[in-house]
Amino acid sequence: MFERIGLRPAVVCAALLMLGQVASAQLKVGVVNMQRAVFESAEIKKADADMQTRYKPRADRAQALQGEIAAIAQQLQAGAGKLTQEAEADLNAEGARKQRELTRMNEDMQADVERERNEILGKSSQKMTDVVKKLAESKGLDLVVDSGQALYFKPSMDITDDAIAAYDKAYPVTAAAPASAAAPAPAAKK
Numbered sequence: 001m002f003e004r005i006g007l008r009p010a011v012v013c014a015a016l017l018m019l020g021q022v023a024s025a026q027l028k029v030g031v032v033n034m035q036r037a038v039f040e041s042a043e044i045k046k047a048d049a050d051m052q053t054r055y056k057p058r059a060d061r062a063q064a065l066q067g068e069i070a071a072i073a074q075q076l077q078a079g080a081g082k083l084t085q086e087a088e089a090d091l092n093a094e095g096a097r098k099q100r101e102l103t104r105m106n107e108d109m110q111a112d113v114e115r116e117r118n119e120i121l122g123k124s125s126q127k128m129t130d131v132v133k134k135l136a137e138s139k140g141l142d143l144v145v146d147s148g149q150a151l152y153f154k155p156s157m158d159i160t161d162d163a164i165a166a167y168d169k170a171y172p173v174t175a176a177a178p179a180s181a182a183a184p185a186p187a188a189k190k
Helices: 002-021 034-039 042-078 085-139 160-170
Strands: 029-032 143-146
Touching: 029 085, 029 160, 034 085, 034 160, 042 085, 042 160, 085 143, 085 160
Parallel strands: 029 143
Antiparallel strands: none
16 A cells, blocks of 8 residues: 555656646546545445444453552552552552553554554555546546645546545445444453
């Protein structure tokens, strides 16, 4: 994906050079905000909601663990000078163990979310590119430029809303499965 982003300025420059050579012909150009088109598609919105539902139990467990760590810290503070050395050491050890568990849980969840998000965005970006190509052909456009690469364009050239509508039509979203049918979150590894 990053390789394509690095090639975009070169492609835009080459296209602009071609524009100069084809000055006598009428060139039809469209502009699309690919990032907005992908993120505002119904499919991505549903995928985001599904991910939040799927990862909520893990996030709730992490929040509960934070509460347990805070309770241990409060016990240590309240018992300062009153606890035996052994009781204080046990509380410190339990707090440290829970802190490691929380750190691991958060790292695992973040890695899982990033992996899944990148996979979903990669597939959706490719599908959006295909939709934009078909849309350009149906509108008789000779060139479509990502608005992130354009310094200026007339708003009438923007086909982002058309791209979103065409994507949602090409890839309709089905009703969400009930939360109980969602894939169970993996158990914390400790």
